[in-house]
Amino acid sequence: MRSIPMTMTWELLTRxxxxxxxxxxxxxxxxxxxxxxxxxxxxxESDNPSMLVMQVVLVQINMLVFGCALFDALGQPSRLYAMPxxxxxxxxxxxxxxxxxxALESLASTAWLNAVFGLGWPxxxxxxxxxxxxxxxxxxxxxxEKSAWMPLAIALPAALLGFWYKSRFGSPFSMPTHPWDNVxxxxxxxxxxxxxxxxxLAVVGVARRRCGEPLPSLxxxxxxxxxxxxxxxxGAPFAATVQAQFWYEWRRKGWAMPFTVVLGMAFGxxxxxxxxxxxxxxxxxFVTGGVMLxxxxxxxxxxxxxxxxxxxxxMGHFLATxxxxxxxxxxxxxxVLAKSVxxxxxxxxxxxxxxxxVLSANHAVPSVEILSDLGAWYFPATLLGSWTITAVMASMxxxxxxxxLAQVVVGSLAFFIGLGVFAxxxxxxxxxxxxxxxxxxxxxxxxxxGAVSAFVAAxxxxxxxxxxxxxxxxxxxxxxxxxxFDWTRHPERPLSQVVLFTGLASLVVAPLATAPLALAWNRNx
Numbered sequence: 001m002r003s004i005p006m007t008m009t010w011e012l013l014t015r016x017x018x019x020x021x022x023x024x025x026x027x028x029x030x031x032x033x034x035x036x037x038x039x040x041x042x043x044x045e046s047d048n049p050s051m052l053v054m055q056v057v058l059v060q061i062n063m064l065v066f067g068c069a070l071f072d073a074l075g076q077p078s079r080l081y082a083m084p085x086x087x088x089x090x091x092x093x094x095x096x097x098x099x100x101x102x103a104l105e106s107l108a109s110t111a112w113l114n115a116v117f118g119l120g121w122p123x124x125x126x127x128x129x130x131x132x133x134x135x136x137x138x139x140x141x142x143x144x145e146k147s148a149w150m151p152l153a154i155a156l157p158a159a160l161l162g163f164w165y166k167s168r169f170g171s172p173f174s175m176p177t178h179p180w181d182n183v184x185x186x187x188x189x190x191x192x193x194x195x196x197x198x199x200x201l202a203v204v205g206v207a208r209r210r211c212g213e214p215l216p217s218l219x220x221x222x223x224x225x226x227x228x229x230x231x232x233x234x235g236a237p238f239a240a241t242v243q244a245q246f247w248y249e250w251r252r253k254g255w256a257m258p259f260t261v262v263l264g265m266a267f268g269x270x271x272x273x274x275x276x277x278x279x280x281x282x283x284x285x286f287v288t289g290g291v292m293l294x295x296x297x298x299x300x301x302x303x304x305x306x307x308x309x310x311x312x313x314x315m316g317h318f319l320a321t322x323x324x325x326x327x328x329x330x331x332x333x334x335x336v337l338a339k340s341v342x343x344x345x346x347x348x349x350x351x352x353x354x355x356x357x358v359l360s361a362n363h364a365v366p367s368v369e370i371l372s373d374l375g376a377w378y379f380p381a382t383l384l385g386s387w388t389i390t391a392v393m394a395s396m397x398x399x400x401x402x403x404x405l406a407q408v409v410v411g412s413l414a415f416f417i418g419l420g421v422f423a424x425x426x427x428x429x430x431x432x433x434x435x436x437x438x439x440x441x442x443x444x445x446x447x448x449x450g451a452v453s454a455f456v457a458a459x460x461x462x463x464x465x466x467x468x469x470x471x472x473x474x475x476x477x478x479x480x481x482x483x484x485f486d487w488t489r490h491p492e493r494p495l496s497q498v499v500l501f502t503g504l505a506s507l508v509v510a511p512l513a514t515a516p517l518a519l520a521w522n523r524n525x
């Protein structure tokens with residue numbers, strides 16, 4: 001390479017060539033599916049105020065999803081500390097390519113949605129906001145790496161930029177009233193000032209960390225560790241290797257999901273107390289929180305990592321030689337996942353049930369569509385959904401093949417996007433619904449066949465016993481029976497929906513087979 005800027009830009013694009021593509025497709029999959037569903041139901045109206053809300057939210061989700069891949073491709077600046085370049089150049093040529101890639105992805109995403117669905121959403125404002133937002137969060141991560149100050153450092157710029165972005169569509173504390181069609185010079189100056197401040201803070205933070213100077217500590221984290229994870233009594237060692245491994249895995253990653261739920265609920269309740277204070281909105285927020293629990297299942301990619309650090313999927317030699325079989329090790333990880341999911345779900349469910357009981361006693365329960373459709377099934381559905389996504393994602397990361405993981409994600413997302421484009425342009429409108437139902441049936445059957453194949457493979461390799469296979473089959477049969485029973489009570493629902501949900505039910509127990517298979521594949525490289 002001829003220069004530092006070209007070298008660092010080339011490294012970013014090389015390291016993230018698959019993950020950036022995969023997460024770009026993932027960031028556009030949900031908007032495409034949501035808008036397609038609205039169009040099929042005839043509810044897609046460009047002048048509807050809800051379209052403004054959708055635009056505000058989807059731009060931020062796009063930034064969040066693609067930004068995760070961008071941060072992963074950049075890596076930590078600590079790997080560059082020994083390079084013979086000043087801190088100012090190190091920070092600048094990590095930030096500028098990231099801003100450019102983020103802005104280009106936002107422009108391409110919005111332009112694609114406009115072209116396919118005729119939305120007419122503005123291009124430049126959200127793209128500039130996304131570029132500045134990435135460097136603001138990047139600054140927080142770099143300056144507070146491995147520090148308890150990180151959540152606060154991330155929340156502060158996120159809140160400031162979020163309110164500023166919302167104010168482009170109207171009052172920051174009310175529903176959007178108008179689109180952000182034109183970017184004014186004052187808005188450009190504001191974004192430049194925020195980017196300049198982020199750069200200066202990043203230089204200060206990286207220079208401090210480059211010299212090995214930690215941030216001051218208040219001792220809060222150490223106190224929580226002493227309370228929540230006390231050391232074992234002297235003279236009382238672990239009775240078995242499995243118990244020691246469970247203690248290690250839980251100490252390392254177990255509190256990630258519960259802590260995230262506590263942080264999210266605290267932030268949401270704070271916003272509600274300060275700006276809303278309506279019980280209906282609080283109730284709807286808790287209902288939405290149940291859905292977010294399932295989305296949090298993507299943290300399973302982190303919880304299932306068995307590498308020597310939190311950025312490596314491949315198992316190291318030290319861990320691979322521990323006196324644990326693949327069966328014991330995989331079950332230990334699944335137990336940690338189950339405990340983490342259950343605690344996180346309880347943190348959300350207990351206050352929600354209390355609120356629901358209070359509103360029911362006063363006959364003031366608001367009507368929410370998803371709660372009306374599922375009824376009492378909503379609570380177990382949120383728990384099973386969170387467990388399923390978490391365990392499936394953990395099994396994928398336990399394979400240790402990050403490139404294969406990215407290729408599978410890219411292929412899957414490209415497949416679904418391709419189906420949507422095919423249905424839109426190659427089929428008449430009257431065939432859209434039968435086509436969608438046919439795809440649902442095929443996907444449901446494919447998931448069941450995949451789960452059965454995993455259990456057969458695990459059984460042949462003696463990675464699971466017959467009692468585990470029989471118990472898994474029993475759980476799937478019970479869940480499928482409940483789905484069929486609910487369908488008999490609501491015969492208006494299409495049969496394709498039952499087939500799809502039956503297939504998804506097999507994913508609840510599939511990790512019992514896929515986890516040991518993935519771990520064995522990773523361990524015996």
